[in-house]
Amino acid sequence: MATLSELLPTEAIRLDVPAADWRRAVTAAGDLLVANGTSTDAYTAEMIANVEENGPYIVIAPGFAFAHARPSPAVLRTGMSWVRLTEPVEFGHEANDPVTLVVALAARDSGAHTAAMAGLARLLANPDTEQGLREAPTPEALHLLLVEADGRTGEKAGERERAAETGPAVQKILTVCGNGVGTSLFLKNTLEQVLDRWGWDRNITVEATDTISAKGKASEAAAIFTSREIARTLGDVGVPVKVVEDFTSTTEVDRTMRDTYDV
DSSP states (O other), X not given: OOOHHHHSOGGGEEEEEOOSSHHHHHHHHHHHHHHTTSBOHXXXXXXXXXXXXXXXXXXXXXXXEEEEXXXXXXXXXXXXXXXXXXXXXXXXXXXXXXXXXXXXXXXXXXSTTHHHHHHHHHHHHSHHHHHHHHHOSSHHHHHHHHXXXXXXXXHHHHHHHHHHTTOOOSEEEEEEESSSSSHHHHHHHHHHHHHHHHTOTTTEEEEEEEXXXXXXXXXXXXXXXXXXXXXXXXXXXXXXXEEOSOTTOHHHHHHHHHHHHTO
């Protein structure tokens, strides 16, 4: 399985990029995917259409947008790009605007980048490393932080596999986004960090999915965690739907878990 530093090479990182609005910001990230042979211009258009259709749910943390669309023929191979903007732009998100960082994902399927998302989620959840990523002076310095994160992610993955061997989980929580391959994975990994901390990782499994699949899977879940925009799309699905504004914040997810389970 590809690591974060492999999916996001130095050549796919650009710092201090000008953009007049959110569409141009997403286009800048898409252009990097195209330049590195990850996708075609058609995928960039699909990322923009995703926001137009589903709203600015891709702004998953203050100042941070995670641009992506569904796997499609426009994706040539799974990869990512990183664009830090010269000036912030508005995406229309109620809580997390304006955006200064746009990371784009082009995925061939829903599984090849799972470990990379775990690594990036952990980086952004740590205030020190998150600041380092935002303030890295060069693409090379930023990429070094990604390489260091890969090792820590591998250790955590091994711990989770060993925990899974002790027996089946008794409950499931769904994390949901428009496509099931991007922001829902971010939230999944943040939630798993909280479950690890609580010692509940052997009792609760977390599944990332899309809005259409979530409606069919809701009866299997104890709760759904998602963005405000996607919660409106889901409506009443028969289980609690919990809104999380910052998908990288273990503090907010911890608070949402306590509310869900009355802890």
